[in-house]
Amino acid sequence: MKGTRDLMRLKLAQIAIVxxxxxxxxxxxxxxxxxxxxxxxxxxxxxxxxxxxxxxVLAGVGGGVLYVPLVSGFFPFHLxxxxxxxxxxxxxxxxxxxxxxxxxxxxxLRLALPVAVIASSCxxxxxxxxxxxxxxxxxxxxxxTIVGIAILLLVSKNVERPQVPxxxxxxxxxxxxxxxxxxxxxxxxxxxxxxxxxxxxxILIGVMAGMFGLGAGWANVPVLNLLMGVPLxxxxxxxxxxxxxxxxxxxxxxxxxxxxxxxMAIPSIVGLMLGSFVGVRILAVAKPKVIRYLVIGVxxxxxxxxxxxxxxx
Amino acid sequence: MPAEAExxxxxxxxxxxxxxxxxxxxxxxxxxxxxxxxxxxxxxVPLENITRYWxxxxxxxxxxxxIPLGWGWVALxxxxxxxxxxxxxxxxxxxxxxxxxLIPAYLGQKEWIFAAITIVEVLVLILAASGVxxxxxx
Numbered sequence: 001m002k003g004t005r006d007l008m009r010l011k012l013a014q015i016a017i018v019x020x021x022x023x024x025x026x027x028x029x030x031x032x033x034x035x036x037x038x039x040x041x042x043x044x045x046x047x048x049x050x051x052x053x054x055x056x057v058l059a060g061v062g063g064g065v066l067y068v069p070l071v072s073g074f075f076p077f078h079l080x081x082x083x084x085x086x087x088x089x090x091x092x093x094x095x096x097x098x099x100x101x102x103x104x105x106x107x108x109l110r111l112a113l114p115v116a117v118i119a120s121s122c123x124x125x126x127x128x129x130x131x132x133x134x135x136x137x138x139x140x141x142x143x144x145t146i147v148g149i150a151i152l153l154l155v156s157k158n159v160e161r162p163q164v165p166x167x168x169x170x171x172x173x174x175x176x177x178x179x180x181x182x183x184x185x186x187x188x189x190x191x192x193x194x195x196x197x198x199x200x201x202x203i204l205i206g207v208m209a210g211m212f213g214l215g216a217g218w219a220n221v222p223v224l225n226l227l228m229g230v231p232l233x234x235x236x237x238x239x240x241x242x243x244x245x246x247x248x249x250x251x252x253x254x255x256x257x258x259x260x261x262x263x264m265a266i267p268s269i270v271g272l273m274l275g276s277f278v279g280v281r282i283l284a285v286a287k288p289k290v291i292r293y294l295v296i297g298v299x300x301x302x303x304x305x306x307x308x309x310x311x312x313x
Numbered sequence: 314m315p316a317e318a319e320x321x322x323x324x325x326x327x328x329x330x331x332x333x334x335x336x337x338x339x340x341x342x343x344x345x346x347x348x349x350x351x352x353x354x355x356x357x358v359p360l361e362n363i364t365r366y367w368x369x370x371x372x373x374x375x376x377x378x379x380i381p382l383g384w385g386w387v388a389l390x391x392x393x394x395x396x397x398x399x400x401x402x403x404x405x406x407x408x409x410x411x412x413x414x415l416i417p418a419y420l421g422q423k424e425w426i427f428a429a430i431t432i433v434e435v436l437v438l439i440l441a442a443s444g445v446x447x448x449x450x451x
Contacts, residue, residue: 035364038361038363038364039350076368078368080370080371081367081371088401088404088405092339092404095331095334095335095404095407095408096335096336096339098328098331098332099328099331102320102328102331103324103325104320109321109323109324109327109415113427113430113434114430116434117433117434117437120434120441124437124441131371175427244331244407245408248408248409248441252405252438252441253441253446255402256384257382258374258380258382259371260398261363261367262346262349262394262397262398263349263360263367263394265401266400266401270339270342270343273339
């Protein structure tokens with residue numbers, strides 16, 4: 001019985017992958033052909049984002065990082081509106097996940113707050129920079145970043161519980177320590193080190209999050225885990241929660257500048273959230289590693305396409 | 314007896330506000346979107362025209378469709394498209410609300426550094442939300 005259910009869930013994951021490509025191909029073709037009725041786009045976008053939500057969870061990446069390169073690459077929307085919607089997609093996902101992570105101590109307010117001040121201030125700067133620079137320059141930078149993220153996902157080896165022999169003075173002054181309970185019942189205490197270089201890196205992460213509307217989990221987790229020595233579970237949980245703060249500041253900039261078109265933003269947000277819920281259920285029983293590699297491949301392709309578009313080739 | 318990791322009280326309060334606010338925001342977004350696309354509320358920019366604008370830079374959309382910047386949308390909240398901003402703004406404003414609850418909590422615990430950090434964060438978010446900062450969008 002359980003085996004049949006596992007098989008069904010695995011099949012669902014495969015169907016999600018199979019559905020993604022026709023949606024992309026339809027969007028790509030329709031974008032270049034004569035006008036399509038307005039209602040087609042929200043429907044296609046909703047289905048696409050639903051599938052994207054499933055895949056993002058299975059691949060262990062955030063929705064925003066897939067949404068921006070794929071939607072800007074294959075749909076007819078201008079990058080300004082895609083970034084605005086991308087930030088809202090990442091924000092809604094982070095807000096929905098936040099309560100559970102905070103209650104179970106898998107996200108730490110003490111770790112997130114100092115980082116959030118830096119990242120959210122810089123995200124505002126990044127958002128203004130992204131809106132002021134010519135589109136082709138942003139597109140080229142986005143392409144380069146996406147290719148970099150794909151490589152990072154491929155080579156980055158996060159550590160479950162990094163060894164932190166002694167906490168540094170800044171980490172100690174900011175009270176960056178805590179504890180959580182493993183599924184085995186074991187109580188795990190953690191603390192940070194190399195806090196200053198970690199905090200400085202969040203300047204760059206904030207600017208990039210605001211400039212490209214990507215969310216920044218792909219960068220938050222390695223910095224918290226590999227550099228600052230935060231256990232992987234806390235790094236992932238705090239990173240997700242952190243997005244709810246960083247993306248809020250950048251999202252306001254895009255919102256105030258007219259970069260949010262509800263007709264495309266809302267199906268994207270709702271579709272991706274529903275897809276994430278389904279993805280979590282599938283993930284509970286099956287974690288097909290092949291999907292992660294497939295997503296890395298799709299990111300590489302989308303990044304190169306973005307570079308191609310930006311260079312006007 | 315199983316091990317327990319203590320969750321600070323202010324963290325639980327933050328989580329509770331986030332939980333109810335987030336789902337309320339999403340519910341409002343879904344309802345207002347249905348009102349919008351069903352045509353029950355006339356939009357400010359006709360649905361047929363939106364597709365002409367969304368493939369162009371934001372500056373052309375703002376100028377061509379006469380889109381208000383900053384909080385100018387509030388005056389148009391009776392229109393189907395701008396009604397959708399209620400849910401979006403609730404989601405975008407939740408973090409400020411949550412941070413406001415942290416300030417008295419940290420002050421009460423004499424956690425001066427964290428109280429200061431929280432106040433700075435609230436100011437940053439309010440500055441971003443105010444619409445005071447403007448850019449010459451391309």
